Amino acid sequence: MTHFPVAIIGAGPAGLTLAHLLHLQGIESIVFEQRTRKEVEETVRAGILEQGTLNLMRETGVGARMEKEGDHDEAIDISINGERIRVPLTELTGHKVAIYPQHEYLKDFIAKRLEDGGELLFSTTVYAVEGFDGEQVTVVYTEADGSSTTITADYVIAADGSNSPYRKIITDGEGIRARHEYPYAWFGILVEAPKTQKELIYATHPEGFALISTRTDTVQRYYLQCDPNDTPEMWPDDRIWEQLHLRADSPGITVSEGKIFDKAVLRFRSAVTDPMQKGRLFLAGDAAHTVPPTGAKGLNLAVADVSVLAPGLARAIKNKNTTLLDEYTALAVPRVWKAQHFSYWMSSMLHTVPGEDHFATQRRFAELRSVLGSEAGQRYLAEQYVGRDLPRFEV
Ligand code: PHB
Numbered sequence: 001m002t003h004f005p006v007a008i009i010g011a012g013p014a015g016l017t018l019a020h021l022l023h024l025q026g027i028e029s030i031v032f033e034q035r036t037r038k039e040v041e042e043t044v045r046a047g048i049l050e051q052g053t054l055n056l057m058r059e060t061g062v063g064a065r066m067e068k069e070g071d072h073d074e075a076i077d078i079s080i081n082g083e084r085i086r087v088p089l090t091e092l093t094g095h096k097v098a099i100y101p102q103h104e105y106l107k108d109f110i111a112k113r114l115e116d117g118g119e120l121l122f123s124t125t126v127y128a129v130e131g132f133d134g135e136q137v138t139v140v141y142t143e144a145d146g147s148s149t150t151i152t153a154d155y156v157i158a159a160d161g162s163n164s165p166y167r168k169i170i171t172d173g174e175g176i177r178a179r180h181e182y183p184y185a186w187f188g189i190l191v192e193a194p195k196t197q198k199e200l201i202y203a204t205h206p207e208g209f210a211l212i213s214t215r216t217d218t219v220q221r222y223y224l225q226c227d228p229n230d231t232p233e234m235w236p237d238d239r240i241w242e243q244l245h246l247r248a249d250s251p252g253i254t255v256s257e258g259k260i261f262d263k264a265v266l267r268f269r270s271a272v273t274d275p276m277q278k279g280r281l282f283l284a285g286d287a288a289h290t291v292p293p294t295g296a297k298g299l300n301l302a303v304a305d306v307s308v309l310a311p312g313l314a315r316a317i318k319n320k321n322t323t324l325l326d327e328y329t330a331l332a333v334p335r336v337w338k339a340q341h342f343s344y345w346m347s348s349m350l351h352t353v354p355g356e357d358h359f360a361t362q363r364r365f366a367e368l369r370s371v372l373g374s375e376a377g378q379r380y381l382a383e384q385y386v387g388r389d390l391p392r393f394e395v
Contacts, residue, residue: 004030004119005317007139007153009126010160011040013102014285014302016109016120017056018157021310023116024060025395027317030119030151032141034160037110037122044190044262045102047213047221048296050387051095053303062108070098071198071214076385078372079203080365084250085372092379095386099200099214102299129156129166132281155313157282159302162271164287170278180344182268182292184208184351187226187235190219193258196248203248204350204368206361210247212255220256223266223293225351232263268292268347270340275329276305282328284309289336294347297339300387305332311393324393331391342384 006022008015011033019029033040049057049070057063074090090096113120123144130138137156142148158166171177186209194217201212208225215221224243226235237260244255271290276283285302312325349368352361371377 001150001152003152004028005154006030006157006313007137007151007155008032008157008159009129009166010158010164010285010287011035011106011110011120011122012159012161012285012302013105013109013299014287014306015157015159016106016113017303018159018284018306018310019113019118019120020060020062020109020116021306022313023113023118025310025314025318027314028119030153031113031121032124032126032139033120033122034125035122040122041103041107041110043103044188044264046293046296046298047099047101047215048300049098049100049105050300051097052387052390053300054096054098056303056307056390057105057108062112065104065108066098066100069104070100072096072098073199075199077197077199077201078368079201079248079250079253080368081205082250084201084253087372087378087382087385089382089386092375092382093386097386101215105299129281132156132169133279137280153280154317155280155282157284157309158287159284160287162269162286162290164283166281167273167283167287169281170275170283171273173278174275175278176272176274178272178274180270180340182270182347182351183228183354184225185228185230185268186211186223186266186293187230187232187240188221188223188262188264188266189240189260190215190221190262191256191258191260192218193220193256194218195220196256197253201248201253202346202350203250204352204364205247206352206356207243207247208352209350210244212244212248220258222255226265227354228265228267230265232265235263266293270344272333272336272340274333276332277325277328282309288332289340291339291343292347293343294350295339295343295385297343297387301336301339304335304390307390308332308393311395314395318395335388335391338384
């Protein structure tokens with residue numbers, strides 16, 4: 001039977017980044033992904049990379065395309081009922097962010113993994129994981145051709161997204177799953193249009209939130225706050241443009257229009273799992289925690305998780321020292337809560353709640369104006385937005 005030091009379930013940001021970081025430590029892994037490579041590389045997701053994530057890409061040899069094609073931004077705009085306020089992120093923090101969609105990040109890591117000769121199996125279903133409380137884990141999987149294989153591993157990492165079935169193994173015991181549901185969602189569209197402006201606009205209006213994001217010179221990404229039960233049929237193009245202009249236009253800025261070629265509703269949820277480990281099983285990324293899309297923290301949190309997990313696993317495997325691995329939850333969870341707080345806080349300042357009255361709307365606007373009207377407030381928001389440095393541990 002084949003043995004791998006580390007088996008990773010899921011080829012998303014957490015799984016692929018982990019496999020790459022382990023490879024740089026000389027540790028081989030096997031990655032299982034249920035979807036096809038094409039599906040993984042084409043699924044539309046959010047797109048902000050924090051400074052720490054950018055640094056990791058550069059330092060580990062996966063940053064070339066991001067450097068060239070990413071939109072490197074030094075500011076965001078926040079528009080309050082048509083009054084636009086600039087937040088100079090770089091001036092306030094020394095850091096930048098890049099707009100580089102998640103699927104582009106994944107393409108780069110998939111290409112690197114394959115170039116490095118890594119085991120990366122698409123269209124593969126893991127259907128049994130056993131022995132994570134013992135000396136060795138057994139993983140049984142089937143590939144697209146129906147053939148079934150069993151391997152053993154020292155450690156197994158569930159990095160298979162928010163519906164991970166492995167989380168139950170932890171939460172059925174002593175573990176906690178804290179959740180929060182929001183009374184709104186985002187309606188996301190992709191449009192063939194020139195950029196409205198280089199930098200993102202987070203806009204709020206008594207009728208709700210809108211986000212003007214970018215993709216390329218000819219394709220843009222816009223979002224409108226909607227009801228969680230809305231369907232794309234409820235958002236004909238006329239309604240989309242009317243609401244985008246109403247919520248996000250401001251003096252000198254008119255949202256650029258074009259052909260809409262993708263419409264989807266994005267749910268808003270927060271969830272935190274604690275602990276993120278049990279025996280030889282570890283959760284990483286969305287398998288452990290979900291954040292709403294407002295700050296685009298999801299991918300960055302996944303990268304932060306594996307920045308602890310990779311050196312932890314490397315020390316355990318190479319030096320037989322499990323102290324860092326034992327500390328994984330204690331190191332990862334406080335960062336998750338801070339990201340939850342920031343995403344929740346930004347969401348609550350920028351979105352209307354159903355039935356919101358004049359008092360509630362004006363109080364929200366006053367909160368935004370208070371934060372943005374002081375340098376300390378702007379710096380606080382900017383620091384959270386660009387994110388903290390990633391955890392760093394020597395092996
Ligand atoms: C996106 O471009 O998809 C995006 C940007 C910023 C966010 C969320 C999503 O806060």
